[in-house]
Amino acid sequence: MEVTDLTVRFAGLTALDGVSFAVEPGSIHAVIGPNGAGKSTCFNVLSGVYRATSGSVRLGERELTGLPPERIAALGVARTFQNLALSDHATVADTMLLGRHRLTRTGFLAAGLRLPSAVREEARHRERMREIAAFLGLGKYLDVPAGILPYGLQKLVELGRALCMEPEVLLLDEPIAGMTPTERRHAAGVIAAVRENLGVSVLLVEHDMGVVMRLADTVTVLDFGRRIAHGDPERVQNDPEVARAYLGTNGGAETSSATPVAHPPKTTDTTTPPADGPAPDTDAPDASDAPDGSPPNGSSDGGEAGASR
Template sequence: MNVAQSNGQRSAAEESGRPAVPELVVRGLTVRFAGLTALDEVDFTVAPGSLHALIGPNGAGKSTCFNVLSGVYRATAGSVRLGRSELTSLSPHRIAGLGVARTFQNIALSQRLSIADNLMLGRHRLTRTGFVSAGLRLPHGRREERRHRERVREIAEFVGIAEHLATPAGLLPYGVQKRVELARALCLEPRLLLLDEPVAGMNGGERRQMAALLRQVRTGLGLSILLVEHDMDMVARLADEVTVLDFGKRIAGGPPAQIQRDPEVIRAYLGTGTGDPSLTPSPTTNHEQGGTQP
């Protein structure tokens, strides 16, 4: 049984005739820190099963937005709804329980743990065995652990890291560790996957492999993906819709081809009304001043 076939959430939704994934609707999202406005009435919608990119220069508010969606930050105003659930008042644990998983811009693995054990951490919210049963290794606890470890192996094979399951994370190359982070997020069986710069720091070959894997994740698992990424070529090839932030404000939204021609987007990236429509930002592209936080 492969990952897509064994995703119980998807099959249940399909059998009932409902969409596999709820819509994410962000309306009027505002975040202020000590008088500085990091997000200013931001609106966007992630359609079920789509890949939606959130782009903008450094300091535009992308990471702040992710932190609100995952419960790390509280919104000052506005609404974030996943289906019928309002997320802005929920803790990170409860948001994860609704099927929202994320990766981070910087690798956040337990370096001394094996890849298998790192992925098992992603199964935590799905574990039903209590502390006592797990500690005493009671039969039903052992059976549940076996089921989770079988699922971990399926996901590792899907992502292409099964050969590393016994290896401590810290011994693996950077590109493989980024795949492990993606696999750990998938171990939560998410309905919405938040990816914070998944190809940052990778070489060209690793970037192409990750792009192909993200296509496979989207089509094979039927989930929604919200992607923050500076690689505009990757965004153009993968995204259905793009939302552009600048100084905490939404300045554009639409399909990638439309975004690449938008004068406001070109100005935000290149500091001028004309320029290369590929929007490939310079590594030094940054807002040195202004009312935003990263």
């Protein structure tokens, strides 16, 4: 995925200012930065929720710029959201099957009449959904209403729904925020396994620096909407600009306990109208019980402790 010179202006405010980076195939790429740096705005543009003022987003040869979210998803970019909205009524299986929707070929009529081809196709989707659920350690929860599961498991269901779309690129918006340390370790192992075992490229926004530095191959740092650093985790950790952006000390990108600071919004004299779409979510719910599924590849890599907002 190639992001080139991306700029997003809301009335009087530049949320993203000429940002460029490339997510290499099969890599984990993190976008970090203090509160208000433009991370969510970037995600919302990549997934089609916001429209860029200028710049482009490409997936291979395909131009994604300006496409609506469902077209972007259909072209192979799936995303999860910071805040969950899982139903108390739909089971984990049904919730994950929603992700198969775009892959379904059977027409409405054939499905309604339960024609053999439709039945066979549904069985194939269910089988693949079960494989993905097992991969995530969710196999035993398939018949449980997704909305009543502990928070850490709900986040995995959301990830499962996105993986059911068979994406090329997975956008994870604060995938471990609000989790307990045990849940975080498990989720970090799962994310690593998504890249290792499924070969899916992962682009994530995450405040937990411990997890970011362990998981990511490449880190892009934003501050006030501008890219201030880019490279492998070690390089970014040692970048003085990054230290300045976080807390004004050397602790920000180095430890898992750094708490990003909020900046006042940057204003400009532009009059570009705001993009459509909801404002980014903020608070994550409290964490609850730890998941009891095992990381698919046995990895337990992940941050012990970290500061999310």
